[in-house]
Amino acid sequence: MASDHSVPPTISEVAEAAGVGRSTAARTLGGYGYVSPELRERVLAAAERLGYRANALARSMSTGVSQTLGVIVADIANPFFGGVVRGISDASRARGFDTLVLSTHEDLDEEIAAINVLIDKRVDGIVVASAALDAASAGHIEQARSHGIPLVLVDRAVPGVDLDAVVVDNRTASREAVAHLIDAGHRRIGFVWGPPVADRPRRRRDLIDLASRNLWTDGERLQGYLDALDDEGIVFDADLVMVGEKTEENAVREVSRMLATDDPPTALFCTENDAVTGALRALRSAGLRVADDVSLIGFDDSSWAAVMEPPLTMIEQPTLALGVRAAEALFAVIDGEAAPAGRHTLGTRFVERASVAPPRKR
Amino acid sequence: MASDHSVPPTISEVAEAAGVGRSTAARTLGGYGYVSPELRERVLAAAERLGYRANALARSMSTGVSQTLGVIVADIANPFFGGVVRGISDASRARGFDTLVLSTHEDLDEEIAAINVLIDKRVDGIVVASAALDAASAGHIEQARSHGIPLVLVDRAVPGVDLDAVVVDNRTASREAVAHLIDAGHRRIGFVWGPPVADRPRRRRDLIDLASRNLWTDGERLQGYLDALDDEGIVFDADLVMVGEKTEENAVREVSRMLATDDPPTALFCTENDAVTGALRALRSAGLRVADDVSLIGFDDSSWAAVMEPPLTMIEQPTLALGVRAAEALFAVIDGEAAPAGRHTLGTRFVERASVAPPRKR
């Protein structure tokens, strides 16, 4: 029966209780060095009796290893990141590591603060889904690296930063999804979730430019959309891309706007979950039905998508696997098995259901 | 410009670089005690130059405070817990605390291991959504308490454990939802997500018994269902409650079974998100429409529920607020403002949409 000391016993107290030296108790409990079976027994018994548990802080102090990984994501309440964090967490637990999770609300300053917290707490490695757009805005990441902390990027690569990045092939996934829409006969395809700017860029190159200066995944998805258009020789129309705040409400507004034009989209490609629900609301208030009137494909599959009427064709992201692979890549760096840093690309799954149909004749 | 030492500088190095004593540097950087403006300036400059950051581990060692909270939930990938964790995380960040999140996969042994990890890492407090059913299975929680670590329960109270618990009024929310169904004229109401047992209990008291020996929230929700039935004098029918594994697949099976009986339910009350989607699949494959054929109310609102056809009437849980309140309650205990431990009950929001209609005449 463990004692009820409100302050946990130290190794010295165990040693005293067992009537041995501090080092002997430490060797026994720490599992290193040699201890005779007899004393070992005594120490173990005393430790049991006092309810001894090693102070991980003290251990980290002297070994310089914290057995903790830091994880930085934009929003832990977002199911996508929830899956990623769980993957990282499960994989690191298997190696005896715990995870310190920091949520940045997609704010670069918070991300910088988060990196500093992790440096201060001397984590053994960091997985980060960074909001940094390029090497210039990734100074905090370089700083962590200069402190000798292994880092791995997840979900979002940062161009110009030479780190392992575990990502999904956003561009190809988007290209294939949009190609699927084109194959079904669509030529007017709306792109929902664009760059968060107030003014709609008129020229295609301005848009690409803009996208490349915003969130990496968004830029890749836009590129994939453009790729598919190019493949089929469809001319890009700036009116078919959403701009402004990335919220469900704004998606409703933007899709409604597209729908109200003279030449409205006959299909919608939505790059995030809230973009899908926003688009759906806009369709409903316009009295339009999915598939019959407007086809739709979205990113981030969910059990809900399968029970919609009609069931939604979606792109499923391997969230758990993303996390697991990121943790594995990080451990490889920690273990010094450093293959040159590179990109680990995971495939998405195109889940075909029933939200795509040929465009309505007009 | 900070130096690129791969091993971070210590306070002694800063002191040496500034040409002052270690204590003076410590007082300056630690922000305690007195230092003359001149030396302070020198120390600050040296720290800046070397890129000094205090080692939080060492600080925790000597102060005995880690500025870290532990959070234990069943599954961080579940959006419900995602919201709770984010609430805790935001609220503690505001107080300068970080959070160590452990996911237990709803397994009591993993939960015990998680508690031990948190004890070892000397967190200053723990928020736990425990899988423990009663005081007897909550030994690990008592153990943490005996180590002097403040604890607060979230989402799930544990009967017999004298700790603050921040929960939602599951019983009342369920009772009201089911009453809503009854008011609409329903008398055969299926309960989706029951006790995870293989054999269907025939008697009502056996069921209650069983429920009370399973997950707290589930038991409360079942009680609320029963309360509403009692209020209206509707007799309980064991065939209308789901049993077995709590998975979407099993929900599909169980709802299909109910639907295939002679006297099928005309309404369904689903106590979790996956129970809702499971029920929806079962309805679809039976060729039944929501509202027109079978009414439905579910727990855990989601943006998806609003875009379903018809939009689903749901019970929204205040996930973020649950986390924030839990953190606040924990800080109150940490600060020693210990009002006697009690239950903090947050309200749910009944979001009425269009999935409830009078039962079909037969």
Added chain:
DNA sequence: CTCGCACCTGACACCGGTACCACATTGCTC
């Protein structure tokens, strides 16, 4: 019987902070 060696064990320095306290210096009073 003595010496040497293998075998155990405990002392102690260290990790990087915090915080107490002693002491040196300055300036003021009487």
Added chain:
DNA sequence: GAGCAATGTGGTACCGGTGTCAGGTGCGAG
């Protein structure tokens, strides 16, 4: 001009582990 308080600074013990190392013990060989 001596005495003393206020002020500023550095020495040092401590937190609870890890890990090196010196030295004591017991045994076998010569």
